[in-house]
Amino acid sequence: MTQLLTIDFNKQSEKQKLFEVLKGISGVANVEIRDYGKSNSRYKYYFGYVLTKILHTGLYLYPNAVGKLVKATNTAQIHELMKFKYNPILTVDPVTGEMIKLGGGTTTVISDSEFIAKYQEQIIMDHSQEPFFIEFLPN
Numbered sequence: 001m002t003q004l005l006t007i008d009f010n011k012q013s014e015k016q017k018l019f020e021v022l023k024g025i026s027g028v029a030n031v032e033i034r035d036y037g038k039s040n041s042r043y044k045y046y047f048g049y050v051l052t053k054i055l056h057t058g059l060y061l062y063p064n065a066v067g068k069l070v071k072a073t074n075t076a077q078i079h080e081l082m083k084f085k086y087n088p089i090l091t092v093d094p095v096t097g098e099m100i101k102l103g104g105g106t107t108t109v110i111s112d113s114e115f116i117a118k119y120q121e122q123i124i125m126d127h128s129q130e131p132f133f134i135e136f137l138p139n
Helices: 012-023 041-055 075-086 112-127
Strands: 061-063 069-071 088-092 099-104
Touching (some): 041 112, 075 112
Antiparallel strands (some): 061 069, 088 099
16 A cells, blocks of 8 residues: 655644654555655646746856855855845834845745735736846746
């Protein structure tokens, strides 16, 4: 019997779920643990199409290992840049009262409808204009 189980190892309850499954196995079994790939439909289109089109423009720079800005080389880098601009983590400076951008927030907590309708669509709209002029096809 083949069983696929996705576990978030950052949550104790998820680790417990894995333990319960393993307790129920007898005999010899193969257990494979691998990184979770973002293959659900919203990320498949976003990473596989939207971010790929943006990456191919060659216009975004990303810091390399020594901090020098070089052309972004993969969609993960583009995603980090998009999160910073379109899903920022904001706080208030206690002295000046000004808003401070700390970085890009995770997109995994955004509902599917909000991710697509607000986050992804804003990225598509902005990159359809100057200086990018990307022609995105509907998903």
